[in-house]
Amino acid sequence: MAEMRKANLRIGIVANEPSGDLLGAGLMRELKKRVPEVVFDGVGGPLMESEGMVSLVPMERLSVMGLVEVLKHLPGLLSIRNGLKRHFFAQPPDVFVGVDAPDFNLGLEKNLKLAGIPTIHYVSPTVWAWRPGRVRKIRDSIDLILSIFPFEVEFLRSHGVAVDYIGHPLADEIALDANQLAARGKLNIPPQARVIAMLPGSRMSEIEALAATFIKTAKVCRNREPDLHFVVPMINGKTRAAFEAIWRTVAPELELNLLDGASREAMSSANAVLSASGTATLEALLLKRPMVVAYRLNPLTYQIVKSFNLVKTPFIAMSNLLAGEELAPEFIQDEATPEALSGALLSILNSPDKRDYIQSVYSRIHRQLRQGSSAKAAEAVLRLVRERS
Secondary structure, eight states: OOHHHHHHEEEEEESSSHHHHHHHHHHHHHHHHHTTTOOEEEEOOEEEEHTTEEESSSSGOOOSSHHHHHHHHHHHHHHHHHHHHHHHHSSSEEEEESSHHHHHHHHHHHHHHHHHHOEEEESSSTTTOOTTHHHHHHHHHEEEEEESSSSSSHHHHHTTOEEEEEHHHHHHSSOSOOOOOHHHHTOOOOOOOEEEEOOOOHHHHHHHHHHHHHHHHHHHHHHOOTEEEEHHHHHHSSHHHHHHHHHHHHOOOSSSSSESSSSHHHHOSSSSSEEEEHHHHHHHHTTTOEEEEEOOOHHHHHHHHHHOOOSSSSSSSHHHHHSSSSSSEEEGGOOOOOOHHHHHHHHHHHHHHHHHHHHHHHHHHHHHOSSSSHHHHHHHHHHHHHHHH
């Protein structure tokens, strides 16, 4: 390590959404502790930029999900990827780290690996759940995967993929016992209130797909139990404006507490969480909050996925995959109705024994994921650089 400190280290790194921005920033922070002269460039969000990232493209331009949805943006995404490839060919980094975003990063990683640049993928592509044939492309594109979930390791190694299990940074960051009263104090919520946190997603496509349903769900819940409070954290001004427009159309009389950011405080304050499927379900698990999960895709994308049986897991929510059982009721596509979602939420709210069991399982999983992951990731990156030097 002493020899590495004497020389500059240059790392290419690309993330495409807020969850990747968080992972990338944690890795960068730990790398700087070990190699103060390290330089980063590629694509990142505000957290990575605060750690010294020189972002070559706004991260939001890469944040697209789904099959049909990606097609609309494909020319732009390919242009960005080709531009990054030219950039890294002209100025080769000591190692390249793709943070999640496999559909974007794998193609870039394959080209860089062929050019002799060591490649690491941070967060295993979900080949165990979705399009398992991609495992061959992963072998060809990546020197090492940093896995954040323990159940992925055996599958990847059985297919000849080098992998290190490092745990999840959120499990390190979030306290084992979330303080509900402290969170309510920050948000000016009465200590004895019954609170539901609603997280309709971080992307505009998710807001468009789920906001009206979530608002109608809140209205049904409030009609049945008038004492309920609803908090709705929004990731940025754009998603907040879109949500507010839908709220004014669907139920302007409904009282909701919209927040700028503060998703963790919102979930910490809650008795139950209604969430779009995604990283928020993991965060709710780590905060030990019972939840209900909704997932809605572009109708054509959903038909393709369903017709070709592309999803190979029994659950869509990471919280359920980690638990091995459906502790968080899941409602997919047309099943995600206000009546179904409100029924599931009220059932959780009014079942103390169920909540206690869910929280005990979530506590066990939190401890399994708490591995000092950003530090382990940094050590893995530097180990690969040393091996290839």
